[in-house]
Amino acid sequence: MATTKHSVLVVGGGFGGVRAARRLAKQTNLQVTLISDKDSFAYYPQLYHAATGGSRSEASLPLANLLHGTGIHIVHDKAVALDPAGKTITGSSGQRYHYDDLILALGSVTNYFGIKGLKEFAYDIKTIEGAEKFKQHLHHELVELHKTELHYVVIGAGPTGVELSAALGQYMRRLVRLHGITRPHYNIDLIEAAPRILPHSSESYANHVLRRLKKIGVNVMVGTAVEAETAEGLQIGGKLLKSHTVVWTSGVSNNPFFSNNSQSFKLAKNGRVVVNDHMEAGQDIYVIGDNAASKYGGLAETAVNDADYVAKDIKRRLAGRRRPAYRQPAPSPVIPVGSGWAAVQIGPLAIYGYLGWLIRRSADLVAYRSVEAAANAFKVWLKETLHEDDCPICQANLAK
Secondary structure, three states: OOOOOEEEEEEOOOHHHHHHHHHHHOOOOEEEEEEEOOOEEEOHHHHHHHOOOEOHHHOEEEHHHHOOOOOOEEEEOOEEEEEOOOOEEEEOOOOEEEOOEEEEOOOEEEOOOOOEOHHHHOEOOOOHHHHHHHHHHHHHHHHHOOOOEEEEEEEOOOHHHHHHHHHHHHHHHHHHHHOOOOOOEEEEEEEOOOOOOOOOOOHHHHHHHHHHHHHOOEEEEOOOOEEEEEOOEEEEOOEEEEOOEEEEOOOEEEOHHHHHOHHHOOEOOOOOEOOOOOOEEEOOEEEOHHHEOOOOOOOHHHHHHHHHHHHHHHHHHHOOOOOOOOOOOOOOOEEEOOOOOEEEEEOOEEEEEHHHHHHHHHHHHHHHHOOOOHHHHHHHHHHHHOEOOOOHHHHHHHHO
16 A cells, blocks of 8 residues: 655755755655756855856756756746644645655845945846846947946945956956957955955855955955935945945845745744754754855755754654754855955864865865766856856857
8 A cells, every 4th residue: 555755845946945855855755746947046155157158067067967867856837825733835836735845045146235235237147147247238238338437336245246257357357358358447346345245154264365466456345325326326425436346245145935825934133043952942843044044044054954954853853753853063164365365264263365266166066966966067168157148249269
């Protein structure tokens, strides 16, 4: 007689959701379903690279390929409502999905903090679509409009802002060379409201990165709050900083699913979900990654660690074994600052330069491996060295 399998429903196709689903799918007594409103997994650490000429396939991996052969049932839908009593999630399609255990890993959304004009005029590279749109804009201004006096502004000096501003100059130099443009002049500004860049890292670490940014030509402005954006530029300190290319990398908020279902969760002041020492937000409900009000939330490394723990916790609970409390590991930031240079912090040890870059390359391989099979992970990892542009001139010259 057939035995009904224990149903685990994972909501979210990012690092936390994919990792948890893959870990649990190895258990023959579980039926794992993953719900995502996107068809692809976004590899966030490389979106800045895709936005500056890298291969889009290194930053966007189809979920069907990623989870092929795992037995995980993939559903394309957007979770909108939770019924803890009935143990169901309702999608925007109207379909209801039952669970015995629920893992919520929906990721965060962009927050413009109510700054006028940013949503309308600023570029956002937190998605592969946004990265592609930004890259096309760079071509349009430099190649099609023949502008040689250009001003690029990146808002937010966290890891993404640092990575993008550093890569942008290198990419512009390549575009200029490939198109044979003479005497171009462009400035790259990195703006941060906090007193220093990388405000969540150590001061020594941030200072090393700052020196590197200045060396490669990035103008850093700290303690500078953006007041508004118009079609002509940014309003800062009552003055207009002219630019048609502004990228917002600064703010994120918890996914609105949680505020829309606030009756089912206890929310912290930052809107994230309060969880216990098993990452539980309620009976048979786990919340991980960006969505949880944990010390190191907001990083891909943390989402993977959370997923590993929760997968083990479910297995232990179902087997009636002891369930150790979760001690979330401190992340090790690895930030590339231009090609061939990265800053690494592993506990008290800091590494800068080319060795840091090699560590970052190794970390990317580990990260790809955390969400897909080894052979496929290696193939995607190799694509990080490729350049990719839709522009036929760039393609022709890159092939030479």
